Amino acid sequence: MSASQSTAPQGRMRVLVIGAGFAGTTAAVRLAGRSRGRVDVTVVNPRPTFVNRLRLHHVAVGQRVAAPGLRDMLGAGVTFVEGAVTELDPDAGRAVVSGPDGRRDVPFDRVVLATGSITEPVPVPGGEHAHAVGDLASAHRLRPAFAALREGAEVAVVGGGFTGLETVAELAETRPDVRVRLVTAGEVGGWFSPRAGEHVLDSLAQLGVQTIGRTRVRAVEADRLLLDGGDEVPSELTVWCGGFAAPPLARESGIAVDDRGAVLTDGALRSVSHPAVLAVGDAGHVPGPGGDRYSMSCQAALPSAAQAADVLRAEALGLGPDGVAAFDLGFVARCVSLGSRRAVLQRTDRNDVARGWAWTGRAAVAAKWVQTRGVPSSIGVERRLPGAIRWPHSERVALRGAPSTAG
Ligand SMILES: Cc1cc2nc3c(=O)[nH]c(=O)nc-3n(C[C@H](O)[C@H](O)[C@H](O)COP(=O)(O)OP(=O)(O)OC[C@H]3O[C@@H](n4cnc5c(N)ncnc54)[C@H](O)[C@@H]3O)c2cc1C
Structure with missing residues (x-):
């Protein structure tokens, strides 16, 4: 890894997280909370408030959607910089941030690309x-x-x-x-x-x-x-609403990407072309259990971000390459709203394919409400209780059913 020599105070590893959506905030708070002071975590995001993308269609129809402040969400253990990374040199370990205070260089030893999708x-x-x-x-x-x-x-x-x-x-x-x-x-x-x-x-x-x-x-x-x-x-x-694609930053930085611009990674979520770069959430293409990439979703964003934090923690604490198993996520269900009074909670197999039961009544509406409002809160839980976010693994997904209303 070319950007591997840390020059941070007392030899701490400098980790730059680019993007503060679901994945970037999760990676930052988990790493800061679990690295025993051995990592300096900096997060860069174009705006100082959190965007809950699960509710952007609500924004479009004029609903008020909460936008919590990122500094509060990230807590005192993480440095927040308002701005967009406009240039990234993964070999030199340097990013250029353009924000309200102008342009500045941010050096790093490891970078977590959490730039999401559009x-x-x-x-x-x-x-x-x-x-x-x-x-x-x-x-x-x-x-x-x-x-x-x-x-x-x-x-x-x-x-x-x-x-x-x-x-x-x-x-x-x-x-x-x-x-x-x-x-x-x-x-x-x-x-x-x-x-x-x-x-x-x-x-x-x-x-x-x-x-x-x-x-x-x-x-x-x-x-x-x-x-x-x-x-x-x-x-x-x-x-x-044809589909999502990753923003161009990774491709323009010479990092190997797929046809949607997402960074090709190995099971440790490290870029296959630049191992000092980890990619999480929609910005990363990590092969799922079926061979295809995990779908661009919150369900993949939080676990992949938590995994990247654990990989970097293991590296910073000298736990060795076996300190963390390869990323593995099993999907369980998908919840889709159809306006404010209708929804479907559909059981899936581990590869995110619809299988078996589905709830279509009030329970599904309630589940969707909890998902759209509750996922941002889970980042606060992770900050207070680092390591709290856990996820089902593909081989351990329970195949038991639930009360059936459809399917
Ligand atoms: C209307 C809608 C409904 C959805 N519903 C669901 C659902 O029900 N279930 C589900 O699982 N998924 C759903 N999704 C998808 C889900 O929102 C995404 O998969 C999820 O937000 C991915 O999280 P992320 O952190 O990777 O990216 P994002 O949430 O997109 O966050 C990326 C962040 O990076 C920032 N960024 C980008 N470029 C730069 C840069 N150069 N410098 C600094 N910062 C940068 C962005 O501004 C943003 O803040 C929905 C998406 C939409 C739009």
Whole structure:
């Protein structure tokens, strides 16, 4: 590792965490809390408040969403720097941060890339006409555009993944006076077990959403979508929910990345090209048990960040390479909201594939509420009780069921 010689006071390891979303905050508080004063942890983030991405579709429809201060979340054991890393030299162990106080160099021995993801660039012509909800700036742009729609206006959400489903339902529930459609290449609700999938379709129908599945969009125009096969869908406001991609920092820094810009890592979450770089959350591509990367999700973000903290702790304390086992996460369930009164909690297998039971009633709504409000709180728990975050491992996932309402 070229950036390995620590020059921090008393030989402490200097760890720079880039990004303070779910993964970056978790990695920082766990490492600071468990490294017995042997690590200096610095976190860089463009804004001083936490963005709960699970609720960006709520931001887009005008709801108030809590934005706790990052300095409080991170605690006194972590140095916070407001700004964005604009240049990263992993070989020299140097990052350039641009923020309200200008540009400054931040040296490091190890860097944790926790830069998350944004909505993928729209892969068809006319992307400039499309909105998104994948990052705060996009949600803020969508908010006034959505609020300003006239009665009877036509709205289309493109993409039937979890973000598309949650977004289309929220838009329709908030503005029953506009016509909302969901257009997606797959089958709407097709990811879920059959009865849960039916619940998704029923819920969208009750909200007045027209669903158009198995259809590809070939272009976005200011007032319509052009579909493969020649059909058109009127849309004065289009929200693209096609998928997430990592920001360009890693690629531009010469770090090996996948086709979505996420850092290719080994089981210790170290970059395969630059071992002084660890990547966590949406920014990292670590192979999951099925061979594919773990999906970009909170469920992977917190455990991978906790694992990276444990890897660096073991290194700083001289526990050797066997101090921490390779990263292993087993998915258990997925929870998807369909507006404020409907949701699905779907059991999955360890590879994040829907299997078995699903809850579709009030319990699912409550579970989603707890998830969207509770995940940020779990970072506070980790700060107070370092090591508190634990996760199911793929080979140990219990396959026991639960009361079945669907599936
Ligand atoms: C509407 C919506 C609903 C979702 N619902 C769910 C759900 O129900 N369940 C689920 O598991 N997942 C869900 N997700 C996905 C989930 O939000 C992400 O997987 C999760 O936020 C990833 O956490 P992260 O810490 O890796 O990245 P992020 O939360 O994106 O945090 C990355 C941070 O890095 C900062 N950053 C980026 N570049 C730089 C830079 N150059 N310098 C400094 N800082 C930088 C960003 O500003 C940000 O603060 C949803 C996402 C959206 C948009």
